[in-house]
Amino acid sequence: MINRREKVIVGNTWFKQVLSRVSTVDSRQSTDIMMLSSQSDAPSSQQQLLLQLPKPSNNLVRAMLTDLYQLTMTYAHWKIGKHNDSAVIELFFRKNPFKGQYTIFCGLDECVKHLQSFQFTTEDVEYLKSTPSMAHCDEGYFEYLLSLDTSQLKVFALSEGTVAFPKIPLIVLEGPLGLCQLLETTLLNLVNFPSLLATNASRMVLRAHPAPCIEFGLRRAQGPDGAFSASKYAYVGGFVGTSNVQAGKDLGIPIVGTHAHAYVQAFSSLDEVSDLTLFNNNTMQDEPFLQHVLKYRPENRSTNDGELASFVAYACAFPHNCLCLIDTYDTLESGLQNFVFVAKALDDFGYKPKGVRLDSGNLAFLSVRCKQAFDEVIAEQPSRRDAFSDLTIVVSNDINEQALVDLSKTRHEITSYGIGTNLVTCQAQPALGCVYKLVEWNGRPRIKLSQDLPKVTIPGRKRAYRLYGKDGRPLVDFLALADEQAPIAGGDPVVCRHPFQQQQRFKVQPSRVESLHHLVFDGTAILDRFPDDLSATRTYVLTQLQNTFPDSLTRHQNPEEYGVMVSSQLYEFLHSTWEKEFPMKQLE
């Protein structure tokens, strides 16, 4: 998406500038056009320009995709002239998902696209005026909404794909209180699911390693966008491909897939494929394929004819990519046998067969039996080693993280995993609970108190740093006030304190200090790391999980907690703010 060179001015300011440039912009650059205004005539060329801004992948992501209370609260602020007060807001989570100790931060690119295209339309405002909740609001408020843009907003964030921890602000917004309020729900929606999904995917990838994982969840996902996001963020989390063709086309993710049970069922007799020919790479001519296959089926072997016909037809259509689903009728007695007959014939014709897919039954056991069958072919005819020694055995029935853990303890010959429902719905924990908290208002710290310590917000405008030890591993994440001196590698030891436990503190002499927050939006989009390049984000994720952080963090059983500490100054600030906000009670 947007990089520095292509910066555009957004909001009304942008709109005015762009109108003055109408004649100089080449409209052929646009590939996607959407109406934003309420009028029904064909879009004017000016409107088309407006519509050419990078916009969220999903047409539902608009200023109005927010909770009503954001609009009522903003009205109440507007009523007393607080809507343009300066606010600092942090988006963060309090607990890692899936009983784990890490979370992959994702969704930033869509957030920035939303900020760029954020705008209320006259149609939106007419609707709001028609609701009982807002019917009594002053007209001036609606004018304010129509004029609202994101030009006064500054946003800092972690890079897309960063391994993140509780309390670390994923996104920090600095801007007018009213605008920040209106953005809350949309940004939470755009971060929560992508981060949850990428984390879920990465956990499955770690469990399945070295066998690759493929995403098969489109049909069971929570809506079309749940599916599309799942394909995108599963890839970022380390999956190697998806079955979702739209995601492949729009995002450049490798697409994967061969055939289903329905395909096998669509055949009932060998007659249907008796005329099929296939180019024989050895004789260099088209030859009938079925009769070649049947040479390998013993007379007394009653494998299912329809199934065999379907495999023959599939092999003739995709001789280079013949992977057969073998459990439609009887996996070992029919499917596996039929595949072997076809694979032998393909091998004879000079094609390398691809393998089998198992979608039911005891997957570990069946994979071993498949591998045995392939090895028997080689034992009988060593010349078939190239064709039969590394056939794919992909399994795809109800895989989840626990199933992968269990399989890792069992003998199996599975070479890859197709994962659907449990990945895309994040069955083990279907929501990440990111929150969005005001930490500073007109320069003054704000705190949300709670009996429940993890729910207390740490006040003030802050920045996060990752401190590395001598071994190059991250030691701790460190939160300090934004105006504090950043810790320096090789500088004075850094005092790290637990935000709430007075006695928990230590000093660190970091070998490296990574500043985690980057400016990603300053009224215009600035995204300088990976958002356009999913594959680079994916590499970043995998590098962090496989090289940067220790296994103790990412393992399934009793992973170790990673520390998030605060500076001494922030510690003092937090507790003095707390006491000011909630003075000691006097018992009577």
Add this chain to the structure above:
Amino acid sequence: MINRREKVIVGNTWFKQVLSRVSTVDSRQSTDIMMLSSQSDAPSSQQQLLLQLPKPSNNLVRAMLTDLYQLTMTYAHWKIGKHNDSAVIELFFRKNPFKGQYTIFCGLDECVKHLQSFQFTTEDVEYLKSTPSMAHCDEGYFEYLLSLDTSQLKVFALSEGTVAFPKIPLIVLEGPLGLCQLLETTLLNLVNFPSLLATNASRMVLRAHPAPCIEFGLRRAQGPDGAFSASKYAYVGGFVGTSNVQAGKDLGIPIVGTHAHAYVQAFSSLDEVSDLTLFNNNTMQDEPFLQHVLKYRPENRSTNDGELASFVAYACAFPHNCLCLIDTYDTLESGLQNFVFVAKALDDFGYKPKGVRLDSGNLAFLSVRCKQAFDEVIAEQPSRRDAFSDLTIVVSNDINEQALVDLSKTRHEITSYGIGTNLVTCQAQPALGCVYKLVEWNGRPRIKLSQDLPKVTIPGRKRAYRLYGKDGRPLVDFLALADEQAPIAGGDPVVCRHPFQQQQRFKVQPSRVESLHHLVFDGTAILDRFPDDLSATRTYVLTQLQNTFPDSLTRHQNPEEYGVMVSSQLYEFLHSTWEKEFPMKQLE
């Protein structure tokens, strides 16, 4: 959406017809325009017409939102000329979700919109040609994809919102095999989540009854569309409103919301609201409001000033709709007290205060304490009865079906529920497992066999009927072959057989027979029940659950299974097809 009067011809046929009508169509009827083709110039007026067809709510719903294997299977069919074979396919589920005994069928309207707008673009085809999986496919196949439309398709379905049961086909497609194959994944995606969500919502509504439920899930939903669908289908399932403004605007669902913790935190002192005035309905003039409120705060009562300031500001902005979130600092010691001060002042000014929201703590206990506080006000000043006797007490922290069941057994004074995460992500079961199975091919029955009886498909083109008893209650759902005589009320007794248990059978003399399948698409859209009118669908759902079916079906504890039986003819057909497909094995 589309009704009979507004029928349009879809696909290429439609396109040709529409082109000939260009000059006669009023383009002002269009409200939403999207580019479907790959070209980048402004849409021509012809293209705009194409773009004016009702299309799925979500721009990601396109022909390409499908699994790759649908395209590879269809290619293999095309290669041997089977792509235009006639297929009958059923979309159904095998198990009710949430350990329940019913499912609400939803998503049909979006399916029909997808059928209407189904089309591959040249850009799609170029992409497919560039993938390793399809690079070797014959050019003719891509021409076939580009020419493909849904004009040869007939679709029968249950009405949107019908209470449905396992094995009953929700949707039946009759059309060319290749096309039906390509539609599978998209239709499953468009039915699975809406049906799951509406079912989940309806279960919560039944548990919460008579207190209404409001959907608050936007921020935690699985993507923007997960949220939008949740708002839509929660309403259909019986919720009374949503916080999602976009859903309110696009779908006409009542929107609900007041303010959040962040609003309370944005105030720190009473000085901020000391100048605020409110129109006094009794004196008919603007009067300072804070000093009126402070009359009710005893000198020694140290409720949080910032919180009180926020309530005062909110009351002045929304005097008719003042509902305060009271748990930011201390629910009973601060929030509840502050609300009572403000509510008394509002009452004095001639406004009816609205109530409170609780978002943490022991909700039942706190609701009782709130109610007690309101009753004490009335006891002290009976003139305040109107203002304080029916204040709303809405709770909104982590509510799920089990929490509602638990609350129903506890003393509480909760008047409504705001439900987010657990509703919109369907936490208790995040996916409905609808399947899509070929049951007839070129007039011949197809069956999918499995060791697992519930996974065996019932072959043949079928129709479903709901048979009612004398008491007007449904007795059983009855599946028969499409060419069988439909059962008739008052006719011969109907023999109902269990599809797999030979001894389970009975006769029914139905007092009423409801034909469950309706033609909803025959190359053009025909939707004759509710799809445009969510509120009518909602009424249909609630009527079925509260009046038509007995409580024994819908209750939380041990609900009773509802019968789905087959006709004698279908029973014979099923078992003879089974034997033909899988002849008896001979042991050796």
